[in-house]
Amino acid sequence: MxxxxxxxxxxxxxxxxxxxxxxxxxxxxxxxxxxxxxxxCDPSKLSEGHICLTTVLKQWGYSKIVWIDARNQDAFERGTVKNGQVLSIRNDEKAADLLAKALPVLHQAGIDDKCIVVFCDRSCNAASEIAEMLKGFQLQAPIYILEGGWDEIRKNPSLAS
Incomplete structure (x- = not known):
């Protein structure tokens, strides 16, 4: 017992x-x-100008997206989008030079029927600032802010480097 x-x-x-x-x-x-x-990401709950990764990839495909990486230089150098055209534009001392190099490509994006997707990471607000600045240049291509930013891109192994 x-x-x-x-x-x-x-x-x-x-x-x-x-x-x-x-x-x-x-x-x-x-x-x-x-x-x-x-x-x-729930497309029905997004603010104006924001887009889900799955939506943008489905609507535009990898080859029709111009990615704008608005993260700082260190984050950009650690990894960014590997599929498609990627430009780095951020608010720092090199912003004017980066923008000058990017504008011809961004103007061409509208002619080539591409879209522009701006992203950052969760610790920065630069994506919305850069998107607003780009809208001031009257680009023909639609400009979106990627909901979830770099965190969403990193989840997609075919997209993140």
Whole structure:
């Protein structure tokens, strides 16, 4: 009889330990991992001028997108879009030079029936600033801000480098 009691207590300790471990893992996921996840993109909930990655790829395809990477230089050098035409335009000391090099390509995008997609990462607001600046140049190509930015691009292995 004592053997059965001991076995039951041991099983209860294991179950309790597993529950405590599961609770700790759930808390860690909620506390540290959840803020780093991007929610699924819902086109019906987007602000004017924003677009989901799946939507832009479906409508335009890789070859008809001119990507504007608005992240800082360090982030750009660590990796960017590998499919399609990529330009770096950001608000820093080189902004005027980068924009001067990019404008002919962006004007050509409208002629070639392409779209312009501006993205940043979750820690910057540069995508909307750059998109507004580009709209001031009366480009013929539609200009979108990628919802989820670099985080969404990174999830697509055929797109991120």
């Amino acid at each position: 004592n053997k059965y009691k001991e076995t039951i207590y041991q099983a209860l300790r294991l179950i309790f330990g597993a529950l405590v471990l599961a609770a700790l893992l759930a808390y860690a996921d909620y506390r540290w991992m959840e803020p780093n996840r991007t929610p699924p």
